[in-house]
Amino acid sequence: MADSHAKMTQATPQEVIISVVAGLFAPLLAIFLIVMLVLSIQDNHKPDTTSEAAQKATLARIKPVAQLAALDANAPKVEKSGQEVYAAVCAACHAAGALGAPKFENTGDWGSRLGQGYDTLVKHAIEGIRQMPPRGGGDLSDEEVARAVVYMANSAGASFKAPEAAAPAAAAPATAGKPDPAKGKIAYEANCAVCHASGVAGAPKLGDKAAWDARVGQGYATLYSHALNGIRGMPAKGGNASLPEADLANAVGYLFVEAGGKL
Ligand code: HEC
Ligand code: HEC
Incomplete structure (x- = not known):
């Protein structure tokens, strides 16, 4: 028993060399990796992030995430107002006219479309039409889509009434009358x-x-x-x-x- 113990603690010259090299190598490797890490972080920061174009590109990159956050499925489902839906979902195309979307507040873009009437516009917004995706690609109720349509159409000269449940969250529900x-x-x-x-x-x-x-x-x-x-x-x-x-x-x-x- 004592014999084998003594044997275990006795190191051969090779073992000594290996342990010395390993002892030096490990810290050197760690320092090397840290230096590489710092350099790579600096590298990542090199591209220009201040110009308007770069900021726009960043915004475009994070937009899908921002939209997901706005539509977090785990969040308690609170019906959004037309303005909120517009900002969260529709503005992505309808603010600047992406893909040929009629622009917010642009009476020229909306003029002939408004002529189709409220029901048709809402139907097209819910079902999608040509480049316009169903519900703008958002996870929205029919009422939320309709409210956003009203919000956009009214910005461009229509005077549609938002659907019933559209009473903004702040007000008592219009349909319920006086609470009982x-x-x-x-x-x-x-x-x-x-x-x-x-x-x-x-x-x-x-x-x-x-x-x-x-x-x-x-x-x-x-x-x-x-x-x-x-x-x-x-x-x-x-x-x-x-x-x-x-x-x-x-x-x-x-x-x-x-x-x-x-x-
Ligand atoms: C991915 C881009 C995109 C998003 C997001 C989007 N739209 Fe559109 N929308 C379009 C385009 C493009 C058109 C024009 C389609 C056409 O007439 O060819 C359009 C047209 C419309 C029209 C007019 C339809 C007609 O019959 O003339 C309505 C109303 C509309 N969108 C509502 C909405 C609403 C409400 C939202 C948000 C919930 C929304 N859109 C989100 C691209 C988008
Ligand atoms: C999980 C516990 C919980 C439940 C369930 C709950 N409440 Fe509350 N409620 C609170 C607390 C805590 C406050 C105080 C919040 C504060 O003012 O900081 C509060 C405050 C309120 C207020 C006063 C808000 C204000 O502006 O002062 C109202 C009204 C209210 N609750 C209504 C309800 C109704 C209606 C229900 C059932 C549908 C309900 N609560 C269920 C915890 C609860």
Whole structure:
């Protein structure tokens, strides 16, 4: 036992040479790699990035990513306004007229197209036509596409009305009329009570006047918009993306009235 131990620790001259070389080589290799890395980073930075052309090229390169971010499938689905859809999807072609797209605000480009009427334009935008891809290539609902069509067409002289659900997110849903607190109680219990009954995560408790006073002062429409889009610890639609907006409006109405607000 002792014998074999002594043998293991005894190095032959070759082993000594190998270990000395390896001991020198490893740090040298590391230094060499670091130098190469620094040089290559500097190299990458050499191309001109300040000229307008280079910046345009960069913008063009990152645009698909920016669009993906804007259309993140994991983000809670909040219906976009016409202007938002236009900026996120349609502007890529319709701002500058890429592929022959009629330009935003250009009455000449849009004149004869507007003559086709609202329904046809929306149909073409949804289904695509010639170089115009269906839904502009975006993951959009029919209403979102229609709103973007209205936004663009109106910029070029039309006076189309945005479709029903088009009420911008900030306003109470136009179709729902006045929220119904009695119906809201059911939606509240199913979706909101989990936080608002006991004050989880700092949620203002149902009927707690002190917690709600300043919030009620913002008015129902603002509270609805905050409940729809989320605010700080309050997730959009209470975290239930599929909650119909009318139910959400009623639930907000219920919280609002219970806190002493007058609808
Ligand atoms: C990839 C480029 C591209 C994108 C993105 C794009 N469009 Fe277009 N669009 C076009 C082109 C090109 C035309 C002209 C097609 C033609 O008439 O030949 C067009 C035409 C249209 C028309 C007129 C159709 C007609 O019947 O005259 C509408 C409306 C329209 N686009 C709406 C939209 C909307 C809304 C979006 C965003 C959701 C959008 N487009 C995104 C390229 C694009
Ligand atoms: C996961 C917990 C949670 C759920 C579920 C939840 N909320 Fe909230 N809510 C909060 C929190 C936390 C706040 C306080 C946010 C703040 O002001 O910082 C809040 C605040 C609010 C406000 C006041 C916003 C303001 O501007 O002051 C309203 C209105 C509201 N919630 C409505 C609802 C409705 C309606 C539901 C059900 C559809 C719901 N909440 C579900 C956590 C929740």
